[in-house]
Amino acid sequence: KNEVEQSPQNLTAQEGEFITINCSYSVGISALHWLQQHPGGGIVSLFMLSSGKKKHGRLIATINIQEKHSSLHITASHPRDSAVYICAVSKGGATNKLIFGTGTLLAVQP
Amino acid sequence: KAGVTQTPRYLIKTRGQQVTLSCSPISGHRSVSWYQQTPGQGLQFLFEYFSETQRNKGNFPGRFSGRQFSNSRSEMNVSTLELGDSALYLCASRGDYPQETQYFGPGTRLLVL
Numbered sequence: 001k002n003e004v005e006q007s008p009q010n011l012t013a014q015e016g017e018f019i020t021i022n023c024s025y026s027v028g029i030s031a032l033h034w035l036q037q038h039p040g041g042g043i044v045s046l047f048m049l050s051s052g053k054k055k056h057g058r059l060i061a062t063i064n065i066q067e068k069h070s071s072l073h074i075t076a077s078h079p080r081d082s083a084v085y086i087c088a089v090s091k092g093g094a095t096n097k098l099i100f101g102t103g104t105l106l107a108v109q110p
Numbered sequence: 111k112a113g114v115t116q117t118p119r120y121l122i123k124t125r126g127q128q129v130t131l132s133c134s135p136i137s138g139h140r141s142v143s144w145y146q147q148t149p150g151q152g153l154q155f156l157f158e159y160f161s162e163t164q165r166n167k168g169n170f171p172g173r174f175s176g177r178q179f180s181n182s183r184s185e186m187n188v189s190t191l192e193l194g195d196s197a198l199y200l201c202a203s204r205g206d207y208p209q210e211t212q213y214f215g216p217g218t219r220l221l222v223l
Contacts, residue, residue: 041147041200041217095165096202
């Protein structure tokens with residue numbers, strides 16, 4: 001079993017829909033990261049969470065440490081949100097090492 | 111500040127050759143990590159460096175090696191290339207602890223024929 005599980009693997013939405021991507025992990029962590037990867041490869045860090053909730057524009061990320069679960073929400077989705085969204089965890093200390101989920105491929109249709 | 115840069119962006123090699131990839135972190139960042147991304151295995155951690163010292167290494171064969179220079183620039187080397195080494199190689203830099211956000215470069219896409 002992977003240490004970081006994401007669902008769904010693929011998601012198709014209509015423009016304007018509310019989208020939720022889920023991430024569960026089975027290890028102790030110091031932080032959880034949500035990353036975005038557009039076709040072509042570049043990865044952008046969207047959020048880093050150790051507790052609670054963060055919001056940036058139309059994106060909201062939450063984490064429940066007790067349940068070892070995080071969600072990424074996109075409100076009023078737009079075709080430019082189409083990308084792969086990746087959940088990753090860092091185990092703490094000074095190490096950089098990230099453990100990644102398999103990613104969610106999101107396609108937002110106009 | 112300039113972002114993380116990686117060179118070259120694309121590379122084609124043949125089996126048995128070796129390759130060196132370069133990563134320049136964000137100015138002031140002393141931590142550099144390398145990751146391999148393939149369609150089959152997804153993103154996997156290769157190794158990380160901090161102030162010229164390898165701090166952690168992923169589960170990859172000894173053909174994969176790296177180093178970091180005093181200016182924090184890092185290189186990774188893959189010797190005796192195999193077809194399965196075809197991948198996108200990403201590096202990421204991070205500020206000093208307790209900062210945890212990693213900033214990724216655009217990647218080097220390696221194709222082994």
